[in-house]
Amino acid sequence: MITLLGIESSCDETSAAVLRDGTLLSNVTVSQMAHIAHGGVVPELASRAHQQLIVPIVEEALKQAGVTRSELSAVAAVYGPGLIGSLLVGLSFGKAFAAGLGIPFIGVNHMEAHLLSHFIDEPRPEYPFVNLTVSGGHTQLVLVRGTFDYALLGETRDDAAGEAFDKVAKMLGAGYPGGPAIDRLAAEGNPRFVSFPRPALDDDSFEFSFSGLKTSVLYYLRKVGYRPGDSPQLMRDVAASFQTAVVDVLLAKLMRAAERFGVRDVAVAGGVSANSELRRRLQMEATIRHLRAHIPRFDLCTDNGAMVALVGYEHLRAGRTSPDDLTAHPDLQFAVSRA
Ligand SMILES: Nc1ncnc2c1ncn2[C@@H]1O[C@H](COP(=O)(O)OP(=O)(O)OP(=O)(O)O)[C@@H](O)[C@H]1O
Ligand SMILES: [Mg+2]
Incomplete structure (x- = not known):
């Protein structure tokens, strides 16, 4: 049984999800309100909000899934592309959480996560x-x-x-x-x-x-x-x-x-x-x-932890995990070949 925690914090959504053997157990997302008054995302406000939200959101995702920390097999978090301050919060939290539990960590490309969001629900492409x-x-x-x-x-x-x-x-x-x-x-x-x-x-x-x-x-x-x-x-x-x-x-x-x-x-x-x-x-x-x-259904269209957990799951099954010194890459490219 593979149980993954997925964390998304690349922009102005703080989100965490739990996925067990490819089945979504929870997906908790907060769209930060701090930006509304500014008419757009303010990077500094985004990273501060992620700091405040990350712990309660992860706790809530575990609670809704009915999963304890000790049942987790791995943690996945986005490491790019996105806002540097925002990425650092989710990435650092995810790496530390995994290290504390002694389980693997998988850094996820945010664009690959959007792309694979179709594999969360049936029917899959x-x-x-x-x-x-x-x-x-x-x-x-x-x-x-x-x-x-x-x-x-x-x-x-x-x-x-x-x-x-x-x-x-x-x-x-x-x-x-x-x-x-x-x-x-x-x-x-x-x-x-x-x-x-x-x-x-x-x-x-x-x-x-x-x-x-x-x-x-x-x-x-x-x-x-x-x-x-x-x-x-x-x-x-x-x-x-x-x-x-x-x-x-x-x-x-x-x-x-x-x-x-x-x-x-x-x-x-x-x-x-x-x-x-x-x-x-x-x-x-x-x-x-x-x-x-x-x-995808609505809550899986915009940024969410479920798609991050899904990519983490695929990489873990393929035996791919990330090194401890993985850092945030705001301009991370999507590793694709040209057709
Ligand atoms: N109903 C809708 N119609 C059109 N656009 C929408 C709708 N809902 C959300 N959007 C747009 O989707 C965008 C947010 O999507 P998403 O959260 O995936 O982007 P992002 O994570 O900020 O960027 P990226 O994924 O490229 O890093 C915003 O530009 C928003 O206006
Ligand atoms: Mg996005």
Whole structure:
């Protein structure tokens, strides 16, 4: 029996989870509130909040799982990419916790964790599959050929999709966090109200670009003299038009990759996979093409300890553990080959 504690602290979510033989027993996540007043994540506040939250959250994850410390086989924590101060809290805690219990420690790549979040719940994807990770800091299209066998098909050349959501939400005065705010507004808006550009939609690459789209929204708002609070309907219509443009591009590239590599399973992970239009249209597009679509349940879309525990479990089963002197790597790359 393998029982793992997984810890996530790369940005502004403090989370811990317990996984036993691949089955999730608990997943406790706190999204830090300290950043709301600032309209974005303040790194110093994030690491301080992790310091306060890490012990009670780990205790709560063990309690909810009904697992005692002595039953743990290993501890996994994220060591990059992310904010250095935030990473250091979870990583140092995880290493010390494992050392105190005399059990192995596994450092986990945060992007690999998002990618493997599809393996927490049934039905799991079958290899090979194409995954799109869309989060606050990344937009990556990856061909997953097998366990630990990843080929990067393309990434964003500038802003990540989640970053674009957050910035457009700020322009609209929609509040923070921006993604969920746009999602809610868009539900009551007209997606055809403004025809924003679909960057890189028709080129043959698997690269993305969201900076131009974001600027188009800014120019449009300037042109119509938009001021937050003036017209709630205009706010909803712009949110819906922007969201549809992003989803059009994301799904077009994902479906094209599925066709190019002849896969039967397509998947979307990362914070933006919580978006309701993306979820609905992914399912629709996949059905039309006789593909199986995978998207994590809501609490596994944004940062969580469960996906970290899952990656730790896979590495442990493959006999891979981390050295005691593993340090945090804010710019940690995802170890993938090119397709
Ligand atoms: N319903 C939603 N619609 C669109 N975007 C969303 C939604 N919910 C969350 N997001 C976006 O997801 C992002 C957060 O995702 P996540 O927590 O995976 O990112 P991160 O960990 O900060 O970045 P990374 O994983 O790249 O290091 C934010 O940009 C947020 O606006
Ligand atoms: Mg993330």
